[in-house]
Amino acid sequence: MAQITAEQEAVAIRRGLSWWRLLLRDPIALVAALWLCLLALCVLAGPELFGKAATALNLRARNLPPGSIEHGWLMILGADTLGRSMLARLIVASRNTLSIALISVLVAMMIGGFLGLIAGYIGRTVGNVIMRLSDIIQSFPSLLLAVVVLYMLEPRVGNLIIVLAITRIPSYLRVTRAEVLEIRERVFVDAARALGGSRAHILFRHITPVVAPTLLTILTVDFAIVMLAESGLSFLGIGIQPPEITWGLMVAQGRNHLSQAWWLAFFPGLAIMFATLSANVLSNWLRIATDPVQRWRLEAPKGGDA
Amino acid sequence: MPDNAAPLLEVADLKIEFRSGRETVYAVNGAGFSVRPGETAAILGESGSGKSVTASAIMRLLQCPPAFIAGGAIRFKGDDVLAMPLNQWRRRCGREIAMVFQDALAALNPVFTVGWQIAELFRAHGERSGKKAEARAVELLARVGIPDPVNRARDYPHQFSGGMRQRVMIAMAIALGPDLLIADEPTTALDVTVQAQIMDLLQDLQKEIGMAMILITHDLGVVADVADHVAVMYAGRVVERGKVRDVLGKPAHPYTLALLESVPQLQQNSQSLRPIVGSPPDMAAPPSGCAFHPRCRFATGECKVKLPPKVAVAPGRVAECHHAKSVFNGG
Amino acid sequence: MAGEGPILEVRGLVKHFHVGGGFAFGRQAAVIRAVDDVSFDLRRGETLGLVGESGCGKSTVARTLLRLEEPTAGKALFHGRDVFAAGERELKDIRRRIQVIFQDPYASLNPRLRVEQIVSEPWVIHRDVLPRAGWPDRVRELLESVGLRREHAERYPHEFSGGQRQRIGIARAMALNPEILICDEPVSALDVSVQAQVVNLLEEIQQRFGIAYIFIAHDLSVVRHMSHRVAVMYLGRIVELGGKEQVYARPRHPYTKALLSAQPSIDFTGERQSQRIILQGEVPSPANPPSGCRFRSRCWKMQQVCAGEPPPLAEGSESGHRAACYFPEGGPARA
Numbered sequence: 001m002a003q004i005t006a007e008q009e010a011v012a013i014r015r016g017l018s019w020w021r022l023l024l025r026d027p028i029a030l031v032a033a034l035w036l037c038l039l040a041l042c043v044l045a046g047p048e049l050f051g052k053a054a055t056a057l058n059l060r061a062r063n064l065p066p067g068s069i070e071h072g073w074l075m076i077l078g079a080d081t082l083g084r085s086m087l088a089r090l091i092v093a094s095r096n097t098l099s100i101a102l103i104s105v106l107v108a109m110m111i112g113g114f115l116g117l118i119a120g121y122i123g124r125t126v127g128n129v130i131m132r133l134s135d136i137i138q139s140f141p142s143l144l145l146a147v148v149v150l151y152m153l154e155p156r157v158g159n160l161i162i163v164l165a166i167t168r169i170p171s172y173l174r175v176t177r178a179e180v181l182e183i184r185e186r187v188f189v190d191a192a193r194a195l196g197g198s199r200a201h202i203l204f205r206h207i208t209p210v211v212a213p214t215l216l217t218i219l220t221v222d223f224a225i226v227m228l229a230e231s232g233l234s235f236l237g238i239g240i241q242p243p244e245i246t247w248g249l250m251v252a253q254g255r256n257h258l259s260q261a262w263w264l265a266f267f268p269g270l271a272i273m274f275a276t277l278s279a280n281v282l283s284n285w286l287r288i289a290t291d292p293v294q295r296w297r298l299e300a301p302k303g304g305d306a
Numbered sequence: 307m308p309d310n311a312a313p314l315l316e317v318a319d320l321k322i323e324f325r326s327g328r329e330t331v332y333a334v335n336g337a338g339f340s341v342r343p344g345e346t347a348a349i350l351g352e353s354g355s356g357k358s359v360t361a362s363a364i365m366r367l368l369q370c371p372p373a374f375i376a377g378g379a380i381r382f383k384g385d386d387v388l389a390m391p392l393n394q395w396r397r398r399c400g401r402e403i404a405m406v407f408q409d410a411l412a413a414l415n416p417v418f419t420v421g422w423q424i425a426e427l428f429r430a431h432g433e434r435s436g437k438k439a440e441a442r443a444v445e446l447l448a449r450v451g452i453p454d455p456v457n458r459a460r461d462y463p464h465q466f467s468g469g470m471r472q473r474v475m476i477a478m479a480i481a482l483g484p485d486l487l488i489a490d491e492p493t494t495a496l497d498v499t500v501q502a503q504i505m506d507l508l509q510d511l512q513k514e515i516g517m518a519m520i521l522i523t524h525d526l527g528v529v530a531d532v533a534d535h536v537a538v539m540y541a542g543r544v545v546e547r548g549k550v551r552d553v554l555g556k557p558a559h560p561y562t563l564a565l566l567e568s569v570p571q572l573q574q575n576s577q578s579l580r581p582i583v584g585s586p587p588d589m590a591a592p593p594s595g596c597a598f599h600p601r602c603r604f605a606t607g608e609c610k611v612k613l614p615p616k617v618a619v620a621p622g623r624v625a626e627c628h629h630a631k632s633v634f635n636g637g
Numbered sequence: 638m639a640g641e642g643p644i645l646e647v648r649g650l651v652k653h654f655h656v657g658g659g660f661a662f663g664r665q666a667a668v669i670r671a672v673d674d675v676s677f678d679l680r681r682g683e684t685l686g687l688v689g690e691s692g693c694g695k696s697t698v699a700r701t702l703l704r705l706e707e708p709t710a711g712k713a714l715f716h717g718r719d720v721f722a723a724g725e726r727e728l729k730d731i732r733r734r735i736q737v738i739f740q741d742p743y744a745s746l747n748p749r750l751r752v753e754q755i756v757s758e759p760w761v762i763h764r765d766v767l768p769r770a771g772w773p774d775r776v777r778e779l780l781e782s783v784g785l786r787r788e789h790a791e792r793y794p795h796e797f798s799g800g801q802r803q804r805i806g807i808a809r810a811m812a813l814n815p816e817i818l819i820c821d822e823p824v825s826a827l828d829v830s831v832q833a834q835v836v837n838l839l840e841e842i843q844q845r846f847g848i849a850y851i852f853i854a855h856d857l858s859v860v861r862h863m864s865h866r867v868a869v870m871y872l873g874r875i876v877e878l879g880g881k882e883q884v885y886a887r888p889r890h891p892y893t894k895a896l897l898s899a900q901p902s903i904d905f906t907g908e909r910q911s912q913r914i915i916l917q918g919e920v921p922s923p924a925n926p927p928s929g930c931r932f933r934s935r936c937w938k939m940q941q942v943c944a945g946e947p948p949p950l951a952e953g954s955e956s957g958h959r960a961a962c963y964f965p966e967g968g969p970a971r972a
């Protein structure tokens with residue numbers, strides 16, 4: 001079979017770049033990644049470093065507008081109605097905000113994704129039962145569900161996460177099931193079955209990797225939705241209880257003072273926006289970078305000319 | 307047909323490129339052939355050889371950009387097709403030149419009945435009376451062998467089987483009695499017995515109307531069965547042309563020869579097949595010199611660097627190969 | 638090479654699909670009779686060609702033999718064990734010995750896995766075949782044996798051409814050293830110039846390892862080239878079965894005759910044109926096939942008897958050459 005050596009030219013020699021080099025080539029994704037790293041630092045060490053500054057009252061700096069540092073650089077973003085540093089409060093609040101949002105969407109994704117895989121692949125009866133359950137969750141106004149649950153249990157961080165996760169499960173479930181129903185008809189799944197692959201083998205080796213990027217994309221969108229939902233609950237008084245703070249709660253509290261002190265709501269809102277934006281950008285980049293068919297888009301030199 | 311008649315369609319040194327941000331694909335690289343009135347010419351080639359792109363260029367159906375006509379000329383009845391204003395050419399399409407596509411379902415509009423779509427063709431070309439147009443549509447469906455044409459005219463394209471749909475496409479193509487019909491892989495998606503029906507129909511209609519036909523296909527057997535002349539395309543060039551019997555009987559280009567050797571025969575028990583090594587070329591980076599040289603067993607150093615000349619090996623026989631004469635005499 | 642007893646005996650295979658309907662709409666569910674009462678043997682080391690036009694049920698036969706579809710009725714004895722009745726564990730063992738190559742080389746490889754992962758997947762499933770340490774070497778060996786290069790193991794499927802992908806599929810099937818390889822239109826999606834490469838590779842593999850093939854295709858010339866025996870299917874039934882010389886040179890069933898005459902070919906002797914049979918009409922719907930002989934609605938020999946009992950697949954004057962027709966070419970069936 002020596003004649004086949006001529007096939008070499010058909011396969012372009014294309015060695016993959018390392019992840020880090022790949023990220024360096026995409027400045028927008030890089031900025032997003034750096035921003036998320038910074039946020040991670042805030043979450044990990046923020047409350048320990050700035051806990052005091054965030055609660056220190058400074059009556060002379062009440063409603064201090066942003067942009068001046070005469071009361072110290074912590075006041076660069078202004079101060080709230082009690083003269084507490086906005087910057088410090090934002091940093092401290094990041095832990096609650098991001099961990100609540102992240103944990104609840106992760107929990108929702110894992111439960112929803114798992115149920116979706118089962119509903120799509122295992123069988124019609126099981127699938128139908130799961131889908132009807134998800135219908136029930138969806139047909140219930142999520143706010144009402146949250147109010148009832150949080151009223152019955154107590155409004156603690158753990159319970160808040162459970163409630164937020166439950167309301168987000170159906171979207172993962174539906175998307176996963178729809179994708180599984182499509183992927184299971186693909187020929188490579190038949191090939192794996194013909195090799196004797198068990199259901200679990202096919203689900204985890206062939207179907208999950210194809211579904212995962214889609215779930216990741218929904219996750220980042222949900223990230224913002226959950227942060228806002230949490231602020232809504234906190235506003236109603238059944239979410240996070242002061243003196244604990246989150247960005248959502250800060251927006252909710254700042255809303256009353258919009259006409260005199262816009263920065264009270266503006267900066268936490270901005271923080272939410274940038275966090276979700278960078279998560280979105282990075283997840284989109286990841287989706288392309290992990291797809292062998294798409295990866296060249298990131299490796300190709302910028303500028304578009306051949 | 308007399309060989310000395312003036313050509314109906316002439317394609318000369320046609321070059322078509324597809325330019326995208328990433329690369330330029332040289333789909334057609336100087337293809338040339340001609341078709342005389344009434345004859346059947348086949349363009350034989352594999353996927354990526356540029357045969358369908360050439361057909362689309364003749365009909366001026368290419369999206370420009372990304373397609374870009376980089377050179378050459380197409381003359382229909384002596385008029386330069388590419389220089390003509392598009393709307394003037396569109397008016398001649400249908401009346402003088404028409405096309406049948408491989409995928410009839412995609413080529414028909416799914417939301418109108420078949421009868422309406424054919425009648426619309428007559429209306430667009432001057433039939434005033436709607437009733438008359440519809441009657442002519444039914445007549446036409448009967449002529450292409452669709453049973454119960456009155457009722458079938460009221461059906462939508464998806465209600466037809468693959469073979470019947472192709473008949474509808476043919477009906478639309480011949481509706482205005484064109485002088486030239488371009489059939490782009492008309493039977494590739496069909497089963498052999500249906501293919502035989504469709505080819506039979508096309509040949510009957512051709513005799514009846516007296517039109518010329520360009521048959522674009524990858525199937526050697528179809529070419530042998532149907533066509534008078536053949537142009538073999540490889541990597542965007544016509545590498546060999548001549549009468550079908552001559553070309554397939556005594557090829558002068560190594561690619562034609564290799565193709566014949568690699569296809570199993572229905573009539574005989576072939577021994578081991580002799581495959582063409584390697585894969586079809588990547589047209590974004592075509593090989594230097596003769597594009598077939600990496601897969602050619604006759605290739606010499608010359609083939610790698612120099613584009614082969616057009617060699618006339620016999621009257622009416624042209625092959626683009628440095629070694630055409632020896633292939634012709636030895637093969 | 639084709640000798641000894643059969644290694645696979647298929648008897649009375651039936652596959653019906655139930656479509657549409659559902660009580661909510663008050664419509665009757667239609668039954669598509671994709672395969673009806675198909676029986677054949679596959680001998681050790683031989684190639685059985687399965688030809689027919691789209692919708693004749695040839696791919697469904699393959700899919701049921703692989704248990705990708707559950708058969709409605711019938712038996713398939715593989716070394717005395719019924720494939721159709723096998724439980725999960727037994728089926729896994731059978732699948733190790735009956736492998737498949739699919740038509741579409743683009744869809745049959747998972748785009749997210751590297752070639753190495755694709756070819757070694759059989760060993761992930763069947764842990765006892767090869768210890769993990771041996772995988773990388775064996776993968777590269779297999780790639781070389783199907784005409785690819787060792788370094789191709791690092792690549793992803795989209796970096797290959799159609800013919801090369803089909804080779805990867807063959808390497809994956811060969812990883813388990815199967816006894817039967819079911820080839821479902823393995824070259825139909827490939828370019829003419831590449832088809833011969835894959836055909837030759839399959840022949841070479843058969844000669845080296847003595848694997849039996851069920852070779853499914855609609856291209857009669859390729860089937861003639863590959864097969865020792867050929868079964869012709871029409872609308873869910875085998876209408877003719879015999880050695881390839883018998884079927885191709887002396888077809889007995891009218892449908893086989895029409896099919897052969899319709900196949901275009903580069904043969905200029907001129908006899909063919911005059912002998913060409915253009916079948917009238919279209920293949921009837923498998924949801925509502927004609928009674929008796931299913932070909933009768935298009936057959937030029939049709940008589941009263943054809944509408945009654947379906948004709949049996951009976952032997953004629955030559956042994957092993959069977960046709961399901963009341964009026965076969967070359968005389969009626971032996972009693």
